[in-house]
Amino acid sequence: MEDINLLLLCCCLACLIFRSSLDPDSNSAEVTAQKLYRAFRKRWLQTETDIQLSSCLNATKKTFVNQETIPKEFESSVNLAEEIKVKSRLRGTIDWAPPRFQIVFNIHPSLKRDAVVAAQNFSCAGCGTPVELSKRLRYCDYLGKYFCDCCHSHAQSSIPKYYVSNFSKHLLCSIWHNPIFNVSCVNKTLYTKAKELNRAREIQEQLLHIKKLLKSCRFAESVLKEFEQVSSHLTTELHLFSMDDLVKIKQGLLVPLLKDILKSSISHVENCELCQVKGFICEFCQSSDVLFPFQTAICKRCTVCKACFHKQCFQSRECPKCLRIAARKMFSEAASETGLL
Structure with missing residues (x-):
């Protein structure tokens, strides 16, 4: 059977x-x-x-x-x-597709409700339910589409500040702590518009350099533990922030914490003999000051050989270390051609 x-x-x-x-x-x-x-x-x-x-x-x-x-x-x-x-x-179906997981960086242009609903085939963007009266639909400022009341509960988010759909709210909450916002790529003018954000970038650049120095010091274990107070991406890659970081910067919570970590790190470098021998001496003025890459206010670093000099001494001048390397390379090539080596 x-x-x-x-x-x-x-x-x-x-x-x-x-x-x-x-x-x-x-x-x-x-x-x-x-x-x-x-x-x-x-x-x-x-x-x-x-x-x-x-x-x-x-x-x-x-x-x-x-x-x-x-x-x-x-x-x-x-x-x-x-x-x-x-x-x-x-x-999804033939006439409707569910919203996809996507990160929106641009502000949606203001369009008429009827035009947007018509582009959605007169259906909810969240569940595909056909609708007759577009006035009953609710607008999601994150996706720029209209949703029914079952898919839109008037939830709010820091980005984009206004009401978003349930799908957008869940999406934004899931990426809240993910470092996906590179400010230099999204909008370079944000640093000039937001002073606290620019201050956070300056401290972030200093922490990035000083953390590399501390990792090479066997006496810096206690100082490196203080870096665990913040997310690792803040001290490993420049311009990279999460939504949680941006909100904390706006609230004035992140910059003081970064300052405290930087202060204790600088204190260790100044009093550690092992870290001091890894610094640089300005070859222009031959000063006894020990320079480090994290001293961004007074230090200028060569982009080729990574040597450090005083900013005032390095103005539109060629790097002496790069000149020595080039001269040594030319001498080596000439010697190999003449058979001396």
């Missing part, structure tokens, strides 16, 4: 595939899934009912069907239909 049912189901499946290949309008996955569901449900209900009927007849010699099993079977078939419906909504 089971082999016959399996054979019949395979035949139904083959017929559906053959019909789909002939009908160009039925090539979508949803149409095929619905046809398969109807065929399987019809054959499955008939088969299970026949089995229950035959078992009841053999057991009690009465002509009745177990009424308790059919509602359960029907309920399971309804659950299967709901599952197909939910999965199609997650994947």
Whole structure:
């Protein structure tokens, strides 16, 4: 009996595939899934009912069907239909696609409600439910689309400051601590507009250099533990911030913490003999001052050899270390040509 049912189901499946290949309008996955569901449900209900009927007849010699099993079977078939419906909504349909996970950096242009809703095929951007009155839809300032009241609960977020949909709220909360905002790439003018952000960048640059120095010092374990108070990306890559960092900078919480870490780090370098021998001496003025890359206020670093000099001494002058390296290279090449080496 089971082999016959399996054979019949395979035949139904083959017929559906053959019909789909002939009908160009039925090539979508949803149409095929619905046809398969109807065929399987019809054959499955008939088969299970026949089995229950035959078992009841053999057991009690009465002509009745177990009424308790059919509602359960029907309920399971309804659950299967709901599952197909939910999965199609997650994947989208021909006329509608669910919102995708994307990071929006630009402000959406102000467009008329009717034009945006028409572009959405007069359906909710979150669930695809068709709507007749566009005034009932709610606008999401993050995605720039309209949602129904089930997909939009008037939630607010620091970015973009206004009301966002439930999907956008969940998206923004999931990336809250992720360092995905490179200010130099997003908008370079933000540093001039936000003084606290620019101050955070200056301290971040100093911490980036001094952390490399402390990692090479075996006496700096206690100082390096203080860096764990902030996210690691703040002291490893310049201009990189998360939404949590930006909000803390706005609230005035992050900059004082970075200052304290920098202060203790500088104190260690000034009193550590091992760190002092890793500094630089300005070759222009031959001063006894020990220079470090994190001293951005007085120190200028060569972009080629990474040597440090006083800013006043390095103004539009060639790096002496680079000149020595170039002269040594020329001497080596000339010596190899003449056969001296």
